Amino acid sequence: MIELPEAAVLAKQINETVVGKRIRDVIAARTPHKLAWYFGDPHEYKSLLAGKVISGATSYGGQVEITAGKAKLLFSDGVNLRYYDKGEKLPDKHQLLLEFDSGSSLVGWVQMYGGLSAFPEGKNDNKYYLIAKKRPSPLSGDFDGNYFKSLFDENTAKLSLKAFLATEQRIPGLGNGVLQDILLSAKMHPKKKAGALSADDQQVLFDSVKNTLSDMAVKGGRDTENDLFGKPGAYKTKLSKKTAGQPCPECRTLIRKEAYLGGSIYYCVECQKI
Ligand SMILES: [Zn+2]
Numbered sequence: 001m002i003e004l005p006e007a008a009v010l011a012k013q014i015n016e017t018v019v020g021k022r023i024r025d026v027i028a029a030r031t032p033h034k035l036a037w038y039f040g041d042p043h044e045y046k047s048l049l050a051g052k053v054i055s056g057a058t059s060y061g062g063q064v065e066i067t068a069g070k071a072k073l074l075f076s077d078g079v080n081l082r083y084y085d086k087g088e089k090l091p092d093k094h095q096l097l098l099e100f101d102s103g104s105s106l107v108g109w110v111q112m113y114g115g116l117s118a119f120p121e122g123k124n125d126n127k128y129y130l131i132a133k134k135r136p137s138p139l140s141g142d143f144d145g146n147y148f149k150s151l152f153d154e155n156t157a158k159l160s161l162k163a164f165l166a167t168e169q170r171i172p173g174l175g176n177g178v179l180q181d182i183l184l185s186a187k188m189h190p191k192k193k194a195g196a197l198s199a200d201d202q203q204v205l206f207d208s209v210k211n212t213l214s215d216m217a218v219k220g221g222r223d224t225e226n227d228l229f230g231k232p233g234a235y236k237t238k239l240s241k242k243t244a245g246q247p248c249p250e251c252r253t254l255i256r257k258e259a260y261l262g263g264s265i266y267y268c269v270e271c272q273k274i
Contacts, residue, residue: 004173005216006225007059013228014057021100031093035113045118061132061172078114132172148206157195164194176263180239182212189272190265239266
């Protein structure tokens, strides 16, 4: 599942590789998928997009937005997005395929669930999209210590750190995947209550959010996810399903896995205290 670092990497790679290309053909909703979401009728995407030139890409949280003329394309966090040069074998199953004049293609497909949308600029009123656009990115200067501390209030005090950081789009793009290493680096347990943090703890957590996410983005995303060319990122994920049961990189205690709040948490009982 792509999250904030991977979305930032995809946008950068699209800007380097796809910008300037003209869309020749569009195939939308070719492979039926119950949990692939579209804006409006996907069969209208071809008339919206054909002939348009890709002019840029940007990421909002875990979403990637591409501009094509006066239209926007939006891919949300459960979508695999890949670029294929002319002649490369394309996947059989996909939910959105753009073919360019040069013969290369951009293909999106959903694994578990995800959104693939095309819409005229300004027309998408999806709540998650608007929130992700409005809130500051942890990779930006606007996401500073004062902003982070403003997220701690009487409503969030009773939340666990997993719920505080990774639900309700409080920090768009910070999902259950990147959460694990953020909390290991801060030496805090996922079930620790947000209201139990001292001012110093809040600072430690803020630093870990910024540093962990920027480290992941600089290294091309996590090694558990693939980039625009199908290559895994170079950030070595410390806590994930791949490292559960293995020694903690800090203290060698075995990493625990536990179901919590609709997803697994991974933690070290020695390093991360409630
Ligand atoms: Zn440890």
